Amino acid sequence: MHKILVANRGEIALRIMRSAREMGIKTVAVYSDADRNALHVRYADEAVHIGPSPSNKSYLCGDKIIEACRQTGAEAIHPGYGFLSENAAFARQVKAAGLILIGPSPEAMEIMGNKLSAKAAALKYHIPMVPGTEEAITDVAEAKQRAIEVGFPILIKAAAGGGGKGMRVVENAADFEEQMHVAVSEATSAFGDGSVFIERYISSPKHIEIQVLGDSHGNIVHLFERDCSVQRRHQKVIEEAPSATITPAISAKMGKCAIDVARSVNYTGAGTVEFIMDDQLNFYFLEMNTRLQVEHPVTELITGIDLVKEQIKIARGEAISFKQDELAINGHAIELRVYAEDPANNFLPDIGTLQTYITPKGAGVRVDDGFEQGMEIPIYYDPMIAKLIIYGKDRNEAIERMTRAIDEYQITGIATTLGFGKFVMQHEVFISGKFDTHFVKEYFKPKALHTENEDEALIAALIIQRLLSAKSREVPLLSENSYWVKNRKEI
Numbered sequence: 001m002h003k004i005l006v007a008n009r010g011e012i013a014l015r016i017m018r019s020a021r022e023m024g025i026k027t028v029a030v031y032s033d034a035d036r037n038a039l040h041v042r043y044a045d046e047a048v049h050i051g052p053s054p055s056n057k058s059y060l061c062g063d064k065i066i067e068a069c070r071q072t073g074a075e076a077i078h079p080g081y082g083f084l085s086e087n088a089a090f091a092r093q094v095k096a097a098g099l100i101l102i103g104p105s106p107e108a109m110e111i112m113g114n115k116l117s118a119k120a121a122a123l124k125y126h127i128p129m130v131p132g133t134e135e136a137i138t139d140v141a142e143a144k145q146r147a148i149e150v151g152f153p154i155l156i157k158a159a160a161g162g163g164g165k166g167m168r169v170v171e172n173a174a175d176f177e178e179q180m181h182v183a184v185s186e187a188t189s190a191f192g193d194g195s196v197f198i199e200r201y202i203s204s205p206k207h208i209e210i211q212v213l214g215d216s217h218g219n220i221v222h223l224f225e226r227d228c229s230v231q232r233r234h235q236k237v238i239e240e241a242p243s244a245t246i247t248p249a250i251s252a253k254m255g256k257c258a259i260d261v262a263r264s265v266n267y268t269g270a271g272t273v274e275f276i277m278d279d280q281l282n283f284y285f286l287e288m289n290t291r292l293q294v295e296h297p298v299t300e301l302i303t304g305i306d307l308v309k310e311q312i313k314i315a316r317g318e319a320i321s322f323k324q325d326e327l328a329i330n331g332h333a334i335e336l337r338v339y340a341e342d343p344a345n346n347f348l349p350d351i352g353t354l355q356t357y358i359t360p361k362g363a364g365v366r367v368d369d370g371f372e373q374g375m376e377i378p379i380y381y382d383p384m385i386a387k388l389i390i391y392g393k394d395r396n397e398a399i400e401r402m403t404r405a406i407d408e409y410q411i412t413g414i415a416t417t418l419g420f421g422k423f424v425m426q427h428e429v430f431i432s433g434k435f436d437t438h439f440v441k442e443y444f445k446p447k448a449l450h451t452e453n454e455d456e457a458l459i460a461a462l463i464i465q466r467l468l469s470a471k472s473r474e475v476p477l478l479s480e481n482s483y484w485v486k487n488r489k490e491i
């Protein structure tokens, strides 16, 4: 393998190219109109323009990507995450064109791409499942009956769902019919497949997932767990490895289950088996993601393994060079997804230009990003600007270091999740490790973000007032009714 085309953009495209370059492999970038000046385009050895900004006219066009391989002589494609990374039809197209897709087989992708066929495969190995329906349900009356048997609250899920979309919580039987109609129509419009099923809604759950690697020689290993319970809209914002709460015995048991799930489809490459865990530490299989995960760097930091290099070696037909018992956890890693979103406004995406963009530095700090100062965040794609990934000798050091790095990180011109990240690091429930997927909903109040800035502004206003009033006692600068004066504290 001498040349790899990276069919993605932003931080993940750069991250993949860096590992390829270290292995002496040439890289090809593809880009849309909006990404003409993007960093991944400048970093690559070659770059091919593949169309207009909307992803369905560029990054999602399999034909254009395969054509770009022909033009440049790239022998393999790394799809990153999102876009075509879990598209079995594309995987087949790549194979038919005589190229290598750095990922699992199209068959494995297809089975795991549907949450129901994934569960059916996993059941062969007696993996624990959330109580619910094992098949897609279409008849509303029958579905309601099943929901009553499972017990409310329940979750209606799209079999083809992903990215936290296509899920409806139903609290009681009276709401069921209406919610089911909404779920089916949402699934149809978002995924082109209206199949839905029912799962019991686990009340205080943790999202725990296991990283796996499989090779074409039948070896499968796991690289321990990640806790991704800090979520908004069923989507992850902060991830860590290892988990602060599960015991080594449970971790090992989950690792074994994850290997079995991977084995059920003869999995090759890097993949993630996701579980939901209740407050009694019982865990249940949710789904398998057949690609590199956004949060993979936390696993890299605690294991010392470069997952992209492993993916490339596996795609070249090499056997995994280490055994399960040679792997060990060292230290603790936490990732904050720095999104162009406004936490004070329901985490809605924000758009604009990175007027200031200065990244943190120093021991244990890794920033995977795809932007630099002065760049605009395109509206066409995922609003993630960067990932701030922190390593510490233990969880405590990782939390303190994350707080320090967030303070150093300077972004203006756009709202981000940085301040939110600091709020989480300083929250006693997060520090205790006893948080679940409702952490954001239960504890995060937008007000929490502003106190610090307001304190600074208040101090500045009072200093100015004191300086001025020393000169002229008659004319107070701030009226007694002004916000700052009303909120005056002793300083």
Ligand code: ADP
Pocket: 081, 082, 083, 160, 161, 162, 163, 164, 235, 236, 289, 292, 293, 294, 295, 382
């Ligand atoms: P991870 O499990 O790696 O954290 P996310 O759920 O955050 O994955 O998704 C990673 C990327 O893939 C995001 O850009 C998300 O929008 C996209 N994505 C995931 N699943 C789907 C899907 N079924 N359809 C479209 N996009 C998806």
Ligand code: ADP
Pocket: 130, 155, 161, 162, 163, 164, 165, 199, 200, 201, 202, 203, 205, 207, 231, 234, 235, 274, 276, 286, 287, 437
């Ligand atoms: P997606 O394909 O969108 O990632 P998942 O099945 O992985 O879908 O679920 C995403 C998130 O939704 C989980 O991380 C968890 O927070 C929540 N979730 C999923 N299933 C359940 C369940 N049965 N009970 C409670 N929460 C759930």
Ligand code: MG
Pocket: 163, 274, 287
């Ligand atoms: Mg998931």
